[in-house]
Amino acid sequence: MVNFDFSEEQKLFRKAVREWCEKELPLERIREMDSQGEIPKEIIKGLSDLGLLLMTIPEEHGGAGTDWTTACIAAEELGYADISIALPVLFLVENSWGFVVDKYCTEQIREKVIRKAVKGEAFVGIASTESGGGSDVAAIKTTGRKEGDYWIINGEKTYISGTEEVKKLGGGYFLLARTSPPPPGASHRGITAFYLPINAGGVELGKRLEEMGRMAISTGSIIMENVKIPDSYRLGEEGKGFYLTMEGFDNARLLIGATCLGAAQRALEIGMEYIKERKAFGNPIGKYEGIQFDLADLWAELEALRSLVYRTAWMNDEKYKNKRFTPHEVAKYISAVKLKVPPFAFKTFEHVLLWLGAWGYSKECPLEMGLRGIMSYYIGAEGTVNIQRIVIARELLGKDYIPYK
Numbered sequence: 001m002v003n004f005d006f007s008e009e010q011k012l013f014r015k016a017v018r019e020w021c022e023k024e025l026p027l028e029r030i031r032e033m034d035s036q037g038e039i040p041k042e043i044i045k046g047l048s049d050l051g052l053l054l055m056t057i058p059e060e061h062g063g064a065g066t067d068w069t070t071a072c073i074a075a076e077e078l079g080y081a082d083i084s085i086a087l088p089v090l091f092l093v094e095n096s097w098g099f100v101v102d103k104y105c106t107e108q109i110r111e112k113v114i115r116k117a118v119k120g121e122a123f124v125g126i127a128s129t130e131s132g133g134g135s136d137v138a139a140i141k142t143t144g145r146k147e148g149d150y151w152i153i154n155g156e157k158t159y160i161s162g163t164e165e166v167k168k169l170g171g172g173y174f175l176l177a178r179t180s181p182p183p184p185g186a187s188h189r190g191i192t193a194f195y196l197p198i199n200a201g202g203v204e205l206g207k208r209l210e211e212m213g214r215m216a217i218s219t220g221s222i223i224m225e226n227v228k229i230p231d232s233y234r235l236g237e238e239g240k241g242f243y244l245t246m247e248g249f250d251n252a253r254l255l256i257g258a259t260c261l262g263a264a265q266r267a268l269e270i271g272m273e274y275i276k277e278r279k280a281f282g283n284p285i286g287k288y289e290g291i292q293f294d295l296a297d298l299w300a301e302l303e304a305l306r307s308l309v310y311r312t313a314w315m316n317d318e319k320y321k322n323k324r325f326t327p328h329e330v331a332k333y334i335s336a337v338k339l340k341v342p343p344f345a346f347k348t349f350e351h352v353l354l355w356l357g358a359w360g361y362s363k364e365c366p367l368e369m370g371l372r373g374i375m376s377y378y379i380g381a382e383g384t385v386n387i388q389r390i391v392i393a394r395e396l397l398g399k400d401y402i403p404y405k
């Protein structure tokens with residue numbers, strides 16, 4: 001039998017997150033955050049009090065030990081509240097990359113960063129992308145050289161989320177560096193993952209990048225010059241960092257899908273309120289089929305994608321809890337989520353903005369924040385649409401059909 005219902009606990013959880021968001025994150029507050037370029041500390045603390053920071057890590061490590069379906073509920077609610085997407089970015093980066101750091105780190109690192117991040121007193125992010133490109137993770141130029149019990153890291157990462165947040169809160173990044181030349185035909189090997197504490201000697205944060213959206217969370221660069229970190233900061237096996245990265249990406253992409261559902265739902269609701277009231281040619285514009293049909297199409301697509309997101313979240317949970325699906329099987333669905341939901345959310349904001357006429361184009365209307373924010377997920381944060389197509393085709397055709405190795 002197929003059961004499409006959430007558990008009572010999950011329903012109560014959704015209600016609690018919704019109520020907190022209604023109180024703390026009305027759209028006027030989101031506008032303020034968007035203009036000021038900052039997520040207030042008390043909001044991060046609020047996320048922690050609700051148990052939303054690194055919520056899927058085990059309770060023994062300070063987390064809430066929830067499943068990914070519950071994390072998706074939180075992401076959906078945060079996307080519904082903060083359509084600018086800034087707070088959802090903080091939520092998703094910390095949940096997905098904090099999860100991987102926690103899974104592979106020593107107790108010492110857990111004490112230093114994970115337990116603090118759960119309380120909103122540290123930030124954990126991902127530092128993979130470099131100026132030469134982000135899609136081809138195996139082509140990174142940052143190097144790690146082993147010297148006794150230490151690693152010497154050199155390189156530069158860019159378009160990295162949270163560089164101002166990490167300055168304020170402390171913490172660090174899941175970092176990728178090439179530690180040995182790749183064997184022929186396996187460029188993804190020879191890359192090692194590390195935890196990079198932001199206060200390590202030789203780490204410098206570049207200046208904040210000016211972006212088009214999600215203004216309340218920062219993006220910047222990290223320059224590493226002869227950064228010396230102990231071997232105990234290595235995450236997972238030497239040369240196998242690529243696999244850990246894919247695990248982080250998968251969880252992040254799933255949460256992005258859920259966030260985009262919430263944001264699209266909010267845009268539709270704002271739009272519906274407007275078209276019932278706004279009159280043209282003697283009628284509310286919601287009476288005209290030109291508008292109604294667009295609404296019906298968007299709603300139908302939203303519901304189809306909501307089913308995909310939660311079915312995929314369930315598969316991800318089954319993968320972790322019962323090993324019922326392989327990581328590859330789940331990755332195919334997760335890439336379908338990342339391929340389809342952000343562009344759909346973007347389209348929803350675009351269409352609803354058109355319903356709103358001139359008001360939609362003004363900053364009095366909240367929707368333009370959504371259009372700018374969602375674009376970050378659409379354009380490539382945590383992987384572009386073409387990269388999702390590559391993952392799906394690899395799973396459909398088999399790895400012999402990957403065009404490069």
Ligand SMILES: Cc1cc2nc3c(=O)[nH]c(=O)nc-3n(C[C@H](O)[C@H](O)[C@H](O)COP(=O)(O)OP(=O)(O)OC[C@H]3O[C@@H](n4cnc5c(N)ncnc54)[C@H](O)[C@@H]3O)c2cc1C
Nearest residue numbers: 126127128129133134135159160161376380381382384386
């Ligand atoms: C707002 C934002 C926040 C980000 N935060 C982080 C972060 O915290 N940490 C981090 O490490 N990175 C971060 N990134 C970087 C992100 O991961 C990269 O933008 C993404 O991986 C794409 O890399 P790129 O921008 O260099 O594009 P490229 O890799 O240069 O790709 C350019 C275009 O070519 C296409 N393309 C590439 N290869 C192929 C192919 N084989 N077939 C067909 N098309 C192809 C891509 O789809 C894309 O359209 C962030 C990006 C954004 C926009």
